[in-house]
Amino acid sequence: xxxxxxxxxxxxxxxxxxxxxxxxxxxxxxxxxxPVRAIAARAGVGxxxxxxxxxxxxxxxxxxxxxQVEGCAAAARTCLDAGPTPFDALVAWVGExxxxxxxxxxxxxxxxxxxxxxxxxxxxxxxxxxPAGEGxxxxxxxxxxxxxxxxxxxxxxxxxxxxxGAEADSAYDARRAVGFFLAGLRVx
Amino acid sequence: xxxxxxxxxxxxxxxxxxxxxxxxxxxxxxxxxxPVRAIAARAGVGxxxxxxxxxxxxxxxxxxxxxQVEGCAAAARTCLDAGPTPFDALVAWVGExxxxxxxxxxxxxxxxxxxxxxxxxxxxxxxxxxPAGEGxxxxxxxxxxxxxxxxxxxxxxxxxxxxxGAEADSAYDARRAVGFFLAGLRVx
Amino acid sequence: xxxxxxxxxxxxxxxxxxxxxxxxxxxxxxxxxxPVRAIAARAGVGxxxxxxxxxxxxxxxxxxxxxQVEGCAAAARTCLDAGPTPFDALVAWVGExxxxxxxxxxxxxxxxxxxxxxxxxxxxxxxxxxPAGEGxxxxxxxxxxxxxxxxxxxxxxxxxxxxxGAEADSAYDARRAVGFFLAGLRVx
Amino acid sequence: xxxxxxxxxxxxxxxxxxxxxxxxxxxxxxxxxxPVRAIAARAGVGxxxxxxxxxxxxxxxxxxxxxQVEGCAAAARTCLDAGPTPFDALVAWVGExxxxxxxxxxxxxxxxxxxxxxxxxxxxxxxxxxPAGEGxxxxxxxxxxxxxxxxxxxxxxxxxxxxxGAEADSAYDARRAVGFFLAGLRVx
DNA sequence: GATGAATGAGGATTCATTCAT
DNA sequence: AATGAATGAATCCTCATTCAT
Numbered sequence: 001x002x003x004x005x006x007x008x009x010x011x012x013x014x015x016x017x018x019x020x021x022x023x024x025x026x027x028x029x030x031x032x033x034x035p036v037r038a039i040a041a042r043a044g045v046g047x048x049x050x051x052x053x054x055x056x057x058x059x060x061x062x063x064x065x066x067x068q069v070e071g072c073a074a075a076a077r078t079c080l081d082a083g084p085t086p087f088d089a090l091v092a093w094v095g096e097x098x099x100x101x102x103x104x105x106x107x108x109x110x111x112x113x114x115x116x117x118x119x120x121x122x123x124x125x126x127x128x129x130x131p132a133g134e135g136x137x138x139x140x141x142x143x144x145x146x147x148x149x150x151x152x153x154x155x156x157x158x159x160x161x162x163x164x165g166a167e168a169d170s171a172y173d174a175r176r177a178v179g180f181f182l183a184g185l186r187v188x
Numbered sequence: 189x190x191x192x193x194x195x196x197x198x199x200x201x202x203x204x205x206x207x208x209x210x211x212x213x214x215x216x217x218x219x220x221x222x223p224v225r226a227i228a229a230r231a232g233v234g235x236x237x238x239x240x241x242x243x244x245x246x247x248x249x250x251x252x253x254x255x256q257v258e259g260c261a262a263a264a265r266t267c268l269d270a271g272p273t274p275f276d277a278l279v280a281w282v283g284e285x286x287x288x289x290x291x292x293x294x295x296x297x298x299x300x301x302x303x304x305x306x307x308x309x310x311x312x313x314x315x316x317x318x319p320a321g322e323g324x325x326x327x328x329x330x331x332x333x334x335x336x337x338x339x340x341x342x343x344x345x346x347x348x349x350x351x352x353g354a355e356a357d358s359a360y361d362a363r364r365a366v367g368f369f370l371a372g373l374r375v376x
Numbered sequence: 377x378x379x380x381x382x383x384x385x386x387x388x389x390x391x392x393x394x395x396x397x398x399x400x401x402x403x404x405x406x407x408x409x410x411p412v413r414a415i416a417a418r419a420g421v422g423x424x425x426x427x428x429x430x431x432x433x434x435x436x437x438x439x440x441x442x443x444q445v446e447g448c449a450a451a452a453r454t455c456l457d458a459g460p461t462p463f464d465a466l467v468a469w470v471g472e473x474x475x476x477x478x479x480x481x482x483x484x485x486x487x488x489x490x491x492x493x494x495x496x497x498x499x500x501x502x503x504x505x506x507p508a509g510e511g512x513x514x515x516x517x518x519x520x521x522x523x524x525x526x527x528x529x530x531x532x533x534x535x536x537x538x539x540x541g542a543e544a545d546s547a548y549d550a551r552r553a554v555g556f557f558l559a560g561l562r563v564x
Numbered sequence: 565x566x567x568x569x570x571x572x573x574x575x576x577x578x579x580x581x582x583x584x585x586x587x588x589x590x591x592x593x594x595x596x597x598x599p600v601r602a603i604a605a606r607a608g609v610g611x612x613x614x615x616x617x618x619x620x621x622x623x624x625x626x627x628x629x630x631x632q633v634e635g636c637a638a639a640a641r642t643c644l645d646a647g648p649t650p651f652d653a654l655v656a657w658v659g660e661x662x663x664x665x666x667x668x669x670x671x672x673x674x675x676x677x678x679x680x681x682x683x684x685x686x687x688x689x690x691x692x693x694x695p696a697g698e699g700x701x702x703x704x705x706x707x708x709x710x711x712x713x714x715x716x717x718x719x720x721x722x723x724x725x726x727x728x729g730a731e732a733d734s735a736y737d738a739r740r741a742v743g744f745f746l747a748g749l750r751v752x
Numbered sequence: 753g754a755t756g757a758a759t760g761a762g763g764a765t766t767c768a769t770t771c772a773t
Numbered sequence: 774a775a776t777g778a779a780t781g782a783a784t785c786c787t788c789a790t791t792c793a794t
Contacts, residue, residue: 009794012757035784046759051786053757157357158365161349165300171339177346177369184372200774223767234776239769385773388778411763422780427765429778488729533733534741537725541676545721553722553745560748576753599788610755615790 007053016053018043023064027104032061032121058120065107065121069128072100076132086139087146091182093136094159095175097129101163102174108164129156145187155185195241204241206231211252220249220294246308253295253309257316260288264320274327275334279370281324282347283363285317289351290362299348317344333375343373383429392429394419399440400480408437408482408494434496441483441497445504448476452508462515463522467558469512470535471551473505477539478550487536505532521563531561571617580617582607587628596625596670622684629671629685633692636664640696650703651710655746657700658723659739661693665727666738675724693720709751719749 007013022043026034040047054060075096083089101108134152141148159178166174195201210231214222228235242248263284271277298309325340354362383389398419402410416423430436451472459465489498510528517524542550571577586607590598604611618624639660647653674685698716705712730738
């Protein structure tokens with residue numbers, strides 16, 4: 001429950017950092033279901049250490065991505081302040097959101113909650129990114145730039161979906177697709 | 189390679205039909221990665237029979253969905269003839285395409301070719317649906333209703349992506365999202 | 377549920393026989409909790425084969441010992457017919473029972489039902505040996521050679537307990553101990 | 565080897581006491597094979613502390629039960645003095661012995677020396693309880709109440725065996741069984 | 753002395769795939 | 774052609790024990 005605490009002992013801190021880095025790398029290669037052994041080996045620790053730090057796989061996945069997710073959520077404020085209009089802010093922030101999703105392979109799984117494994121990730125999404133998106137979406141709606149019945153959830157979900165498998169396919173440009181999607185959402 | 193032939197012996201024909209039905213049912217329940225054993229059991233045959241008819245999993249997946257895919261591809265012609273404008277035809281045909289994707293759990297894997305397993309499915313997509321989509325997209329471009337630099341591939345891919353995990357999430361309406369996407373694509 | 381069926385295919389029959397023998401041998405050496413791997417290796421089969429034939433460990437344990445247990449249960453009739461008095465029959469049959477327990481290392485677990493693992497063994501005991509014992513005990517009670525309030529269960533349980541770890545300890549003679557126990561039970 | 569000394573530093577004394585209490589509690593719940601971690605956690609100390617105080621598990625088990633064992637051994641003298649006859653003393657003392665075994669889950673392992681883990685416990689038995697039993701048995705033999713060839717070891721071992729798993733099984737009364745055993749030992 | 757992080761051996765179990773029957 | 778037994782790699786997870794802090 002709540003944010004993972006930074007360990008106090010130096011060896012534990014080192015292990016944890018190595019694990020996060022190794023897991024992030026493995027996730028890119030093999031997805032969030034990468035074998036625990038592979039992660040441990042890459043981090044140069046034993047499997048037991050993985051389990052000590054992250055008792056369940058979702059714990060690890062969440063920890064790996066929390067930083068980036070927090071950063072993205074924080075950017076929403078900046079975008080709102082900077083953009084000439086709320087819709088511009090939305091476009092700018094969605095750019096960050098898309099960057100997050102296409103570079104961090106596996107993060108998109110966060111959005112679809114179909115299997116039980118991604119539940120924790122989904123929760124992270126709901127708790128952090130959704131509120132950020134809601135702020136911008138609401139502003140755009142109040143400015144009359146988005147339909148009033150559109151929810152932040154469906155906007156972010158749609159964008160997230162458009163990012164699936166974007167890296168692997170050079171014939172598909174997720175950012176361009178998201179551009180169309182946003183254009184279709186815009187009022188007037 | 190190429191279309192699976194219908195077996196000549198009656199018992200083989202029966203096995204094949206039972207397998208297709210069983211696989212379709214299992215795919216709905218457990219996804220396209222459903223254990224071979226489960227499929228064989230549901231079909232009332234041995235696992236060896238599964239491998240005889242469908243040497244690889246994609247062979248089975250393709251066989252299961254080929255019929256519907258063919259039907260969807262054929263609908264393109266009808267839509268083009270019926271729709272007042274090519275864009276209307278596109279909208280109508282995309283409706284069929286979306287129906288196919290959201291009801292046949294696992295068919296979306298057809299679009300992403302990331303892991304080796306979906307190669308055959310992806311091929312099916314490239315061979316059947318893409319040409320169908322290209323016809324409509326080209327027509328819409330010639331009518332000035334779609335940007336000239338848009339490819340049928342990216343359109344179908346985007347739409348396909350928007351359908352991921354749609355069934356499982358009542359807060360997300362894939363058809364609505366696809367509507368925004370198409371609206372964003374429309375010229376004028 | 378019920379008796380394990382003999383497989384029809386020759387390779388399966390061979391595997392099953394090899395497994396039963398190997399398991400029996402391993403049980404002697406390492407107890408009924410012997411690693412599945414060790415049993416498989418000794419039988420010259422893969423671990424998967426163990427699981428195919430005996431999905432759970434108790435299934436294997438029961439199968440290993442069922443034969444001997446059946447034999448012992450059957451001996452009750454013979455003893456009753458042979459013995460001059462019911463108590464003599466009891467003594468004779470208990471001799472067989474003790475032989476079974478001290479030679480088949482791990483079979484004593486049959487009596488205690490503390491952990492879930494021995495449930496199946498305990499059931500085997502209740503279904504086969506207990507009825508056999510009850511026949512003799514009842515006869516002895518009717519002949520006035522045993523207290524009327526004694527149950528076959530407590531008699532067999534006591535005897536079984538006395539057999540714990542008998543092999544390993546040369547300073548302790550289970551048969552002698554059982555002799556004292558029976559002597560203490562005898563009336564007059 | 566030999567008796568564990570009481571530590572001098574106050575914190576060490578506190579740790580040791582907490583560990584003994586925690587271990588006793590865990591042993592009741594989970595048996596003498598309770599995870600070291602669980603014991604340490606209950607005592608509110610680190611696992612390292614467990615190993616410092618009790619290098620091996622038997623060391624801990626012995627320490628936990630030494631008190632009760634000493635008490636039981638001491639009772640032999642009292643019983644001998646009190647009982648009308650040596651056999652009465654034996655019966656009385658065995659009552660204490662049985663109480664010890666059935667209430668202290670896992671202490672029965674003291675009697676069987678099959679695996680290496682219980683070596684220390686077995687030694688405790690040989691050093692403390694066996695001499696106590698020998699005193700009474702010898703007295704009973706001299707009074708002609710026990711066969712002269714019976715050893716205290718086999719008497720205590722038999723009784724100990726009869727106590728296995730007594731708590732868990734309401735259909736089996738260890739004390740009653742021990743009563744039969746003693747009755748069978750009695751001469752005349 | 754105390755701590756608890758790290759280790760890694762050990763054991764269980766599943767399932768895709770091959771191949772004897 | 775059909776069967777399903779056999780295989781064993783792959784993966785998970787636990788826990789006793791050591792050792793750096």
